[in-house]
Amino acid sequence: NAGVMQNPRHLVRRRGQEARLRCSPMKGHSHVYWYRQLPEEGLKFMVYLQKENIIDESGMPKERFSAEFPKEGPSILRIQQVVRGDSAAYFCASSPGKGASYTFGSGTRLTVV
Amino acid sequence: AQSVTQPDIHITVSEGASLELRCNYSYGATPYLFWYVQSPGQGLQLLLKYFSGDTLVQGIKGFEAEFKRSQSSFNLRKPSVHWSDAAEYFCAVGANTGNQFYFGTGTSLTVIP
DSSP states (O other): OOOOEEEOSEEEEOTTOOEEEEEEOOTTOOEEEEEEEOTTSOEEEEEEEETTEEEEOTTSOSSSEEEEOOSSSOEEEEEOSOOGGGOEEEEEEEESSTTSOOEEOOOEEEEEO | OOEEEOOOSEEEEETTSOEEEOOEEEOSSOOEEEEEEEOTTSOEEEEEEEOSSOSEEEOGGGOEEEEEGGGTEEEEEESSOOGGGOEEEEEEEEOTTOSOOEEOOOEEEEEEO
């Protein structure tokens, strides 16, 4: 029973490039959450999705960031025209229902050079 | 406003000593409370959770936590720390009606022989 799978584990992008982060939830989990962890800070909520729907994106920056969770395939967090301040660890979590405890993936560590 | 405070940024204990990590929260609804542990470069692993019922909850790896509603606290304890417990510990609060969990900034635990 695989857990939450995130890839890549590490991603290096030059300023101005696009970053795509993937997350496959645990089997049977239809709720996906993305969190960002800046150096020496806690996790900050970005977006909450169910299949084909964005439920809450109140934590997403207004520009350059987008997320999707298609009917088939993983959830994608997309960052366009990355800047140095986007360097962080991005964690995906999934749950079987709203408010249930999360299972976290191992994260994608994005470095913008 | 919803928030979690972990007053201790860094704690150092000797192996075999007892441990208590503090967590205070502010939340408008009946809270769900969680403790997660993060090893360097890894994702977050759930140690324990409180939804309702007995206010003293047992978790994995010998950890326990006590919910005190009057103090808005959910402190994590372990009677005898092992070197492998060295990690970052995060307290989080949420609710079954909410779309996100709120995380504290974490407490870094160092264990000395």
